Amino acid sequence: MSSSDQTAANTQTDPLPNTPLVVFTPSGKRGRFAVGTPILTAARQLGVDLDSVCGGRGICSKCQIAPSYGEFSKFGVVSEATALSDWNSVEQRYKDKRGLLDGRRLGCQATVQGDIVIDVPPESQVHKQVVRKAATARTIIMDPATRLYFVEVEQPDMHEPTGDLERLARALRAQWQIDDIKADLSVLTKLQPVLRKGNWQVTVALYRDHTGAPARLLDIWPGLYEGGLYGLAIDLGSTTIAAHLCDLVTGEVLGSSGVMNPQIRFGEDLMSRVSYAMMNPGGDKDMTRVVREAINGLTATLSAEAGIAPDSIFEAVIVCNPVMHHLLLGIDPVELGQAPFALATSASLSLRATDLGLDTFSPRAQVYLLPCIAGHVGADAAAVALSEEPGKSEDLVLVVDVGTNAEILLGNKTRVLACSSPTGPAFEGAQISAGQRAAPGAIERVEIDPVTKEPRFRIIGTDLWSDEVGFDAAATASGITGICGSGIIEAVAEMRMAGILDGSGLIGSAEQTGTVRCIMEGRTHTYVIHDSTAEGGPLISVTQGDIRAIQLAKSALYAGARLLMDEMGVDKVDRVVLAGAFGAHISPKHAMVLGMIPDVPLDKVFSAGNAAGTGARIALCNTASRAEIEMVVGQITKVETAIEPKFQEHFVAANAIPHKTDPFPELAKIVTLPDNSFNTRGEGGSDDGGRRRRRRA
């Protein structure tokens, strides 16, 4: 390139070569601007992500910037005096009134005077990144559907008789490039007094989603609104309803809470609830009512704990399985109880909260429900897909969201499959003799000494093991009350590894296992973990029935995963992600011993925490993600477990607890137990079949 070419190129990229150069960090965007250009204006022209609610009027302080002074190789020495306009009275007033960190300026007040580097601190970015806790997970870019806009509205003029709403719309178009708004009657009724009280300066909350529909006017306040703008991400499970209260401006989670789903009294699992609706006319209406009440109650609790007004909650995103989805919407779920499991609607839904009877929110709050994938694979699975993104994975990942129903996703960049498997509530501590939900006092970790067969355990509420000094004192507050989902899984796996359990799932006798903790109960045996009956406390043990419940649950889970692997044509996966509130607590080792999940190196098993809840949070904080998941859901191949004969085959085959690499071969020698040694049949105690095989061994 000749030197004249070089000059020409320079001219082209620097249309104002003699004006100051402004460089923004961290974006690195740069440009030349006339002396006197406000930094906010420069940022907007360059597409730099610098926030402003008041539109540059020096009142909202969202556009704070941190100019850099000193010596730059490019600029030479930059001093405050030469690079930016002087500190002005608007900035001083703001600093006096609310404080401003040293070194900060207001981007709408400071104007360009010379070459300068401007740092945009994270809190001044519109599209802040919210860091999620899970290490593997992507960050959330803040781009919520509901945002605040400060706007100056023209006063009415008799000679140009437009309505106040039309002038507000015009101002939003001119000042915020918002094409079209629509207002509910309930906002229209307050529009005129608010405009006048604010002296024609108002803040509006607009809901603009990914569909391109006109922006909905959610609320209006006189002047600059300095209250909050909140949203709820709700994971509506069959057993638990969990919600995160999020600040829609910062993305911060102000609080998380959960309540039991009150529908449990109508049926513990989904199919029981569908049956309840079929058998009891109006039963679905009762279930709809109680779940809506529970969400209202949860909202009230979360708001009170966070110290915010519930009516400053303007949005909720709800994820749930199809039966909960229909019951929440007030749709009789009867069709979901029988083939072909037809959903009333599978698409995502945008609704008014009041239409759902959710009346603790702002009266104009919006609710978004993620799309359902199929009749048995719901919006919760879609939320897991949004959070864990199997379709963006290079390696083949199996995502298992463990709850009363397990949502299972298998895939990579080329293809994603999904199914749902009816694990039942055993993994959540229900239908377990000493089971309880995860709460202080519940045994959550168990280890059994392979030689002595003695257990030790940990309860929720203390980090000490039961055989450590200080445990008794630490446990005094809650007591030792039962065993929760992760505890029962560990207990069963440890029992297997300690040789207390054979491969068919039968608990051995005291004689067979060599521990008096195996006691006779009816025709089967029970392993005692903790006995405080002498002090009037509970007997916490694992019964043969408990083992069977866990076997059914884990077989269902495993069979679902296998079915997807068959469909994909693979016999192993590269990576396993355990999701679900409960998935976060499962020990990967124990899950694998139990045969819950296909074998994979232990360091390839990850926990994603409550991935469905996280998916809801992503959809709440980032509208583009809604369009994304709506598209992704359409590309997922759905596999229906209920009609697939292979599912039954896998289910039956997975009933055993194979424990392929027995860490304790000496045990096998002592009691000469093959994989299915004590018994080969279901619930029953000793019988001929069992004995025959034992003899054969």
Next chain:
Amino acid sequence: MSSSDQTAANTQTDPLPNTPLVVFTPSGKRGRFAVGTPILTAARQLGVDLDSVCGGRGICSKCQIAPSYGEFSKFGVVSEATALSDWNSVEQRYKDKRGLLDGRRLGCQATVQGDIVIDVPPESQVHKQVVRKAATARTIIMDPATRLYFVEVEQPDMHEPTGDLERLARALRAQWQIDDIKADLSVLTKLQPVLRKGNWQVTVALYRDHTGAPARLLDIWPGLYEGGLYGLAIDLGSTTIAAHLCDLVTGEVLGSSGVMNPQIRFGEDLMSRVSYAMMNPGGDKDMTRVVREAINGLTATLSAEAGIAPDSIFEAVIVCNPVMHHLLLGIDPVELGQAPFALATSASLSLRATDLGLDTFSPRAQVYLLPCIAGHVGADAAAVALSEEPGKSEDLVLVVDVGTNAEILLGNKTRVLACSSPTGPAFEGAQISAGQRAAPGAIERVEIDPVTKEPRFRIIGTDLWSDEVGFDAAATASGITGICGSGIIEAVAEMRMAGILDGSGLIGSAEQTGTVRCIMEGRTHTYVIHDSTAEGGPLISVTQGDIRAIQLAKSALYAGARLLMDEMGVDKVDRVVLAGAFGAHISPKHAMVLGMIPDVPLDKVFSAGNAAGTGARIALCNTASRAEIEMVVGQITKVETAIEPKFQEHFVAANAIPHKTDPFPELAKIVTLPDNSFNTRGEGGSDDGGRRRRRRA
């Protein structure tokens, strides 16, 4: 053109030259179709307006056609045997079940066999023309926003797990080319049972308006829905609420009814109601409640009278003045009571009926409010503009909608002006000593003999004049109870023509007028029209106060018209249209004697009946008209009477009753009364000013 050219041209217009030619009447559309093409298909391809709800399945009978047989110059002899397929079993079944006129065939069953002329009878046209009564008015083309669609929906398939709603949407796209639908929760809850009950054939009612928004699913029925689809056109006036119940398929008006606006108890005119809202906290809410209740009641009455279910009313169009508009919506009208008379919103509104508390309709009924023109010129004026179309007039037309407020439009093809004038309720019989609303027993016509000064009159309920044989008998049922709006106008004009009233509006004494019917009441005179006090009945007379009320009303009306004429730069108009329920009954001659309207030849004064109500009906039956009026309203120049100094000047100048061409010069001679002879001042009786001028005369 050479003969080969001719052939080429023929080939071009006749792509299938060897196939039969089908000509449709009355459209004249024609085309060639393969043998075996159903007539309905041919009609659709040619864009012939042939209805079908069931989409050609032989069950709705909307596509009835009348084939012509016989000798045609073009076709030669066409016989039933050669031109159309044979009468088939579907047609026979339909005829047996519901009857089919002789000569009719079903367009979806009869197929083309040879050249044929097909007449589409009016009832088979989708876009039927509804003939309006007013001679000058345009017809209404039926093209309502709410229509029925019969549709066959694919059954659910486990392997392709879309929701029922999504499959319904897909069917509507394939079978009716409807892009996008959305469904309220209340329809979603019934979708699944209805689809199954109808064996996957259903009829849906869709609301598709002129905005391009997705079609809204209003209702769904199993199979072919044969119930009705109705709408209401409501003219919500300050004094009266009038409604037409319309069949949305045929356009037929099934019934019309009116009730008094119950807000009258809060204030007789609009400004009194605004004051009531300002003085009484929550007063606007009370007024909102009662007007909504009144509309609900009126709906119930109309439905009962027509024998239809109120929940088959799916739409309402409401027109009203700005104060009623705000009160209906639940918006405090306080801003409309003071300059600059800012509307909360001036644009048209599409709302859910339930949001307006209109709960007698279908729970998903839509309400459309026409746009307001300005703070004092409402959706009722817009409706008059839609009905009377001043903007399409070749000559300069003055449209006056006479009510408690008069809406006045002046214009032609080049420009339209509008204003509103506060005439008060005198023209409706209110604030008149013997005034009453137009009801049986009310005097509606008055004549006064210019020589004897004796009156004769007619009452509502009989066509006989009071001096005709049989009147007394005919009047027995109702009695003679008072005088309504049109009666008082005629009475005042007749009094002026008979010389009982001078040009300033003063009633003369018995001596001055030569009739004992002029009696002294306090310091002024009263003219007795009918005295039945001897029989315990009322004394119906015109007092000086009545004259003043009429003078104020007619001055306001005239001043408004003059103001528009000034703005237009004209001093005469070509044509006057009197609209409003009351406008229909005003005698043009008397209106002109009184000086209510500018002078124009009597044969250039027309009555448009309730033009606002008709505008509402047009908007109800034809969606395109909504887009039209929204555009037209934006082009109308609004003139604000309240701030225009010239309005006051015109108002004062119009106070007199000039009676320029006195038909009774002998009277003037007898009493030597110039135009303002008895008095020159307001309410007061004789005073010096009056006497001075009388002496001067």
